[in-house]
Amino acid sequence: MTDRLLAFLILCLVAGAPVGAALLWTGNLILDFVFFYPLFMSGLWMFGGLYYWLHWERRWPWGPGTPPPYLPGLPWISILIPCHNEVQHGADTVLSALGQRYPRIEVLAIDDGSTDGTGDMLDQLAESHPRLRVIHLARNQGKAMALRMGALAARGEYLVCIDGDAILERDAAAYLVAPMVRHPRVGAVTGNPRVRTRSTLIGRVQVGEFSSIVGLIKRTQRVYGQVFTVSGVVAAFRRKALDRVGYWSLDMVTEDIDISWKLQRDHWSIFFEPRALCWILMPETLRGLWKQRLRWAQGGAEVFLKNLPGIRAWHYHRLWPMALEYCISTVWSFALALSLVLWGAGLLVQLPDRIQVETLMPPAFTGMVLAVACLLQFCISIFIDHRYERGLFRSLYWVIWYPLAYWLISLLTTLWAFPRVMLRRHRARARWESPDRGIKAPTP
Known part of the structure; x- marks a missing residue:
């Protein structure tokens, strides 16, 4: 509890600097x-994505006739599917x-206490596919425990982990493992998830999100050397690295x-491999999207508070x-909430000039710059x-709606999740339930 309190105090200090300065000068500074x-x-x-593309990605061969990457020594690859x-x-x-x-692939499917005939x-399937092994857990133990059990039973040094509703491209596993074979200090490689549920506006908007937001973020973080998170739906790990850090934590919402x-605290590097394609299902309802993003926000807050005192x-x-x-992204959410409160209060009562937020609409030039960017x-x-x-x-038309939705969802989930994590005294084992998988999910 002391470490979490210290992390919260550090965040308050970081948040308090811009917000406090803004209140001393003018409420419009918050809005700026x-x-x-x-x-x-x-x-x-944009800069990070372009640099990544110019420096590495544009030189990589890609296309229907491209052979899979060669892995020296042909190591065993174990694909874990919780x-x-x-x-x-x-x-x-x-x-x-x-x-x-x-060629040297084994697949381990871990049935985590399913109740629907999984x-x-x-x-x-195992009866007709000798390379498939099935592990049955008597009751729902959570994704982290399922991955642990699969890792203990796997024979390969390299573990490719995908969700139970994802579809791998035929060379994805080799692309994921290749950087770890070439670079001994790479502990994990995150793949390139692509959305295949797009029968509603929410589904179509997320198609653009995973390229214009998630893809660019992963490339940028790879440029400056640290990746905030691997994609939980498709990632590969070096068994030795997992063993050193104690595998996946059982009490974290986002493992x-x-x-x-x-891994990165233990000085392992994480790479991003855009050629490791994996077709995934995403929520297509507001309720499903909210639950998913709230879980992501809560998981980010848990990991941040857990690790900040130790780094x-x-x-x-x-x-x-x-x-x-x-930290700054979290501050932004609270600053936006504060600006909304000050604006609303200003409609009801006369506030001092220094904290008055006159309008939530940006100036015309500022709005135009944001739209062009x-x-x-x-x-x-x-x-x-x-x-x-x-x-x-073709998704460009639908993507234009995403910035408003992205920042609004980030605001609401952060405001809800961060206090929730702070006020919780004990973390229980994280178990899962079947999420919203979309209304129509065509096979790629």
């Missing part, structure tokens, strides 16, 4: 921060894992964020930019990602 921080981050992501109530999508996931072109479905920080030493200075980025970011991300997914330019 609220508007210009997204503009700064958009510019940072499943909980995946009878509808699990078979496609397992078959995509078994269909990898890399276990029987997996057993039937993918937690394992990323644990103060210079020994961990490479993690400081990642922590600072998260947003459109430029979309065009850059689609240009970089279009060779991995055809028809991305």
Whole structure:
């Protein structure tokens, strides 16, 4: 509890500096921060994404006739698939894992106490596919425990972990493992998830999100050396690295964020591999989207509060930019909430001039700059990602709605999740339930 309190105090100090200064000068200064921080981050992501593409990605061969990457020594790759109530999508996931072109593959499906017939479905698949092994857990233990059990039973040094409703491209596993074979200090590689649920506006908007936001963020973080989180739906790990850090934590809501920080605190590098494509299902309802993003926000807050007191030493200075980025993003959410409160209060009573927020609308020039930067970011991300997914330019119309939704969801989930994490005294084991998987999910 002392460490969490210290982390909270540090966050308050960081948050208090800009907010306190703003209150001393003018409420409109808060509004300037609220508007210009997204503009700064958009510019940072565009620069990082372009640098990554120019420095590395554009030289990589890619196309229908491209052979899979060669892995010296042909090491065994174990693909772990934790499943909980995946009878509808699990078979496609397992078959995509078994269909990898890399020859030395084994697939372990971990049935985590499913109640919908997933276990029987997996057993039937195992009868006709000798490279598939099924592990049955008597009751729901959570994704982290399922991954642990799979890792203990796996024979490979390299573990590719995917969700029970994801579909791997035929060379994804080899692409994920190749950086770890070439670089002995790489402990994990995160893949490139692509959304395949797009029958509603929410689904279509997320298609653009994973290229214009998630893809650029991963590239940018890879440029400055630290990745906030691997993609929990598709990532690969070095067994030796997992063993050193104690594998996945059982009490964290987002095991993918937690394992990323644990590995990097132990000085393992995390790479991003955009050619490791994995087709995923995402929520297509507001309720499903809210539950998912709230869980992500809560997991980020848990990991931040858990790790911040332990990375103060210079020994961990490479993690400081990642922590600072998260810290400022959290400050932004509270600053936006404060500006909304001051604006609303100003409609009811006369506030002192220094804290008066006259309008929530940016000046015309500022609004135009934000709109142009947003459109430029979309065009850059689609240009970089279009060779991995055809028809991305058609999603440009739907993507224009995303900035408002993205920042609004970030605001609400942060305001809800951060106090919730702070006020919780004990963390129980994180168990999962079947999420919103979309209304219509075509197979790629």
